[in-house]
Amino acid sequence: MNKYPRTEKYESKIIEENWMGPNPLQLLEELCTNMKLSSGMKVLDMGCGKGLTSIFLAKEFGVTVFANDLWIDPTENLERFRLAGVSDKVFPIHAEAHDLPYAKGFFDAAISIDSYHYYGADEIYFPCTFSKLVKSGGQFGIVCPGLMQEFKKGYPETHKTFWHEDMFSFHSADWWRNLWEKTEIADIITCYNIPDPKAIWYPWAHWSKEHLGFKDVEFLNADTENQITLFAMIAVKK
Numbered sequence: 001m002n003k004y005p006r007t008e009k010y011e012s013k014i015i016e017e018n019w020m021g022p023n024p025l026q027l028l029e030e031l032c033t034n035m036k037l038s039s040g041m042k043v044l045d046m047g048c049g050k051g052l053t054s055i056f057l058a059k060e061f062g063v064t065v066f067a068n069d070l071w072i073d074p075t076e077n078l079e080r081f082r083l084a085g086v087s088d089k090v091f092p093i094h095a096e097a098h099d100l101p102y103a104k105g106f107f108d109a110a111i112s113i114d115s116y117h118y119y120g121a122d123e124i125y126f127p128c129t130f131s132k133l134v135k136s137g138g139q140f141g142i143v144c145p146g147l148m149q150e151f152k153k154g155y156p157e158t159h160k161t162f163w164h165e166d167m168f169s170f171h172s173a174d175w176w177r178n179l180w181e182k183t184e185i186a187d188i189i190t191c192y193n194i195p196d197p198k199a200i201w202y203p204w205a206h207w208s209k210e211h212l213g214f215k216d217v218e219f220l221n222a223d224t225e226n227q228i229t230l231f232a233m234i235a236v237k238k
């Protein structure tokens, strides 16, 4: 049985034209199995990239989405939302994660796919910024690349050639759970490593090698001990 039936409905050509990492729709579908999203909710899609996940949220759950990103031009995203027929439900916003234009408690949920680790590994980001965006009883859901366990002696020798500075925010699921749990702002509903993460990551790795010259294939191959993963965390604001 296909694990991600909702994602199957979307053309792989469209996904491949717009993904910026391991299949964001599969990661979002995984996340949504543990979230409660329904028509009329306002959802923040943080680091939405080219907006695939924002389109998916609007189409699959009927929610209103604020598609927030830094690197991608919001006018380009608007065109994608028009083409997908969701421009009445998905609003493209250009904003940096520490300088967001939203009122406190505005959102019913805030999600982030393959983006939160760029800014959210900072100890104060969740308590001072991200948590404030969502109302009491609202949900948070993130999926990021991570580690099966914290490295005790630096990154493994086999990873050396492929390790970039921004990967130092890769952490274990327990590390992320503790980062949010200790703030006592939210109850963690679940925090886990997605099973068989490389089955999701390799298709992107091969595509990005061919089209962008990225080295994800070599990086994943070098991870002989399977220490690299993708984790999901969901929490509800108290």
Ligand SMILES: C[S@@+](CC[C@H](N)C(=O)[O-])C[C@H]1O[C@@H](n2cnc3c(N)ncnc32)[C@H](O)[C@@H]1O
Residues within 6 Å of the ligand: 018, 019, 020, 021, 022, 023, 024, 046, 047, 048, 049, 050, 053, 068, 069, 070, 071, 072, 095, 096, 097, 098, 113, 114, 115, 118, 119
């Ligand atoms: C690897 S891409 C993933 C994009 C998309 N979620 C996907 O999976 O295709 C990471 C995204 O995070 C966003 N991002 C990174 N740092 C950010 C920051 N400081 N503030 C807002 N967005 C940020 C980038 O603009 C980028 O689109």
